[in-house]
Amino acid sequence: MFENLSERLGGVFDRLTKQGALSADDVKTALREVRVALLEADVSLPVVRSFIKSVESKATGSAVTKSITPGQQVVKIVHDELISVLSGDEGDDRLKVDTPPAPILMVGLQGSGKTTTTAKLAKRFKERDGKRVLMASLDVNRPAAMEQLAILGQQIGVDTLPIVKGEDPVAIAKRAKTQASLGGYDIYMLDTAGRLHIDAELIQQAADVRDVVNPRETLLVVDGLTGQDAVNVATEFDDKIGVSGVVLTRMDGDGRGGAALSMRAITGKPIRFVGLGEKLDAIETFEAERIAGRILGMGDIVALVEKAQATLEVEQAERMMKRFQKGRFNMNDLKMQLEQMIKMGGMDSLMGMMPGMAKHAGKIKEAGFDDIMLRRQIALINSMTKKERANPELMQASRKKRVAKGAGLEVSELNKLLKQQKQMADVMKKMGKMGKGGALKQAVKQMFGKGGMPEGMPDMNDPKAMEQAAKALGGKLPGLGGGMPGMGGMGGLPGGLSGFGKKK
Known part of the structure; x- marks a missing residue:
């Protein structure tokens, strides 16, 4: 949903935010590209005209062009205007089904x-x-x-x-x-x-x-x-x-x-x-608001959490949390997260909901990271013995050949999977240390209990907050380089995306 539009707008705003200082002409040039992107997305011409006119009137003032972050200001104006177009006049849009029948x-x-x-x-x-x-x-x-x-x-x-x-x-x-x-x-x-x-x-x-x-x-x-x-x-x-x-x-x-x-x-x-x-x-x-975020590549964390809540039991999440706090993450845990990703709609669905990932969806697909890859990885784990799943360190050359042959895949794919599991296990240990003060427990409880983002968690749409979170995890941004451990069944993106090659 909105992939083409999101990709086009992402390119426009990436250039805009990297420019630093902006003139009124820079904004008008960018909005011309936005206009073309909306028309190509089959948006009605009167709607496009009204949208561009409203954004231009708000984005070409000195308060924006002379601000410290003019590019981000323009993106925010577009975001707010998208919300206005999608929601219309203020009103109660809830279904009127309270009085039975x-x-x-x-x-x-x-x-x-x-x-x-x-x-x-x-x-x-x-x-x-x-x-x-x-x-x-x-x-x-x-x-x-x-x-x-x-x-x-x-x-x-x-x-x-x-x-x-x-x-x-x-x-x-x-x-x-x-x-x-x-x-x-x-x-x-x-x-x-x-x-x-x-x-x-x-x-x-x-x-x-x-x-x-x-x-x-x-x-x-x-x-x-x-x-x-x-x-x-x-x-x-x-x-x-x-x-x-x-x-x-x-x-x-x-x-x-x-x-x-x-x-x-x-x-x-x-x-x-x-x-x-x-x-x-x-x-x-x-x-x-959530749809506007998806269109601009900001993701939809609320939808991601809702999918996690719908497919993972609270007790299961708490068991995972206890293991993660102790830095334990074996092949059984990885298999559960891979299966969870498929239950939540697969890679296409998750890409659209994870902040900043929509514009990378094409590259990720080119790298062979898709639902087929997830199922191949699950097949490799299923080919292992119970002992090997619990203790991946046992996987030496002869065992690797047997497991790969049992799954009908190459040893090289198994090696990538083992590397991925080790990366995630390392991140779990760091997350476990961060969770000693109760942050990790609070995150799981709120996510699978009452819902909502836990207090103290970084704003996924705030680049600075995410950068600080990445430093705390040794440079791995949760959901990109090291998965989204500690988020229970959300699973995130296991391992580093750079570790995946082309499908065979």
């Missing part, structure tokens, strides 16, 4: 991922909010649409309204409303039918259902890959039915992100969620 109407064109998104949101409501959810398919046109939702319901453990053949969408909606009330459900979700294009029948059907259930939320599901067409669809649905929020799907396949940047500005409707894959947990809340 709360109806949510899901609308959109056929093929936008509406049924899958319905299941994703139901799973999210159930697991994150503790809500009891009922799903109902109102799609009487598409073959097996109702059966598809029922199967998804079984997979996520959410009830679906029993299928009764021959009913029209309004009758199904009335039955869902009655069952939600009698069954004690907190939320009931109505998955309406779609079409390949907007027509009178589609609009009338959705409007009839809307009038029957009076939904608290009407969520429009649109395919983010369609760019400005997604914005046009949102405008038309809102004009004819009324939309309270938008869900952009397939954003993992869109390196441009123009639809997201144009949607709020043109329609005035908030983007509630973004779909980032086919898996039923591949959906995130859309928060302007």
Whole structure:
């Protein structure tokens, strides 16, 4: 999501921040490049014009150009303006589902991922909010649409309204409303039918259902890959039915992100969620400040922590912490972190959330550091005996040949893995010393307990703070050179990236 735009803007702002003193012409030149980058990202022309005009008026004043760090000031102005474009006017964008049973109407064109998104949101409501959810398919046109939702319901453990053949969408909606009330459900979700294009029948059907259930939320599901067409669809649905929020799907396949940047500005409707894959947990809340950070390569530590919380148990994190405090880090620990990275969405997902890493994603891929590499490393560890995993020092020449052969890989790859484990073990010892005062324990507790960044941890967006943290760790920046040890299941980037060669 936003990879192309992030890369283009990263190049512009890198040059800007390295210049030192800036003139008004320097800023205007940089903003011309920003303008081109936004247009190439398929952002609407009126939105681009308004954005550039606003940034230029704030960035060309003497307070910026004559400041000590003018380049960083301009980046901050762009960051703040991105937040403004993505969030629109101030207001409460939270879903209105507090009073049960709360109806949510899901609308959109056929093929936008509406049924899958319905299941994703139901799973999210159930697991994150503790809500009891009922799903109902109102799609009487598409073959097996109702059966598809029922199967998804079984997979996520959410009830679906029993299928009764021959009913029209309004009758199904009335039955869902009655069952939600009698069954004690907190939320009931109505998955309406779609079409390949907007027509009178589609609009009338959705409007009839809307009038029957009076939904608290009407969520429009649109395919983010369609760019400005997604914005046009949102405008038309809102004009004819009324939309309270938008869900952009397939954003993992869109390196441009123009639809997201144009949607709020043109329609005035908030983007509630973004779909980032086919898996039923591949959906995130859309928060302007965090998305703006990703676009500018600042990462999204909050999302990283949320993924860690969702995939690692507190008890497991505390066990890891105790081992790390003692400077213990063997192949079992490394395997767990590698598996954790895959669970959290793999390298592409993590790169977008780690501060400063988005612009290096291309180079990291060229170096062969990807999900395939992670799985190859796990295969090498699985090929070891229990004794070897617990004591990597035992790995001598004959053992290395056996392990590499068992994994179907070269000894050279095993040597890199062993070097990586040793580097991380060394960093663990340093982190353990830093954690004697309770900082490490506090970090794990906050990350896997109440969440949030622990007090005293460096600001990941502050280069000076990160530089000081790097010095404390012997020159290794956490998450780049020495992984992110002590952060529990986040895993970080094991070992130094420079240690990885091309895939064979």
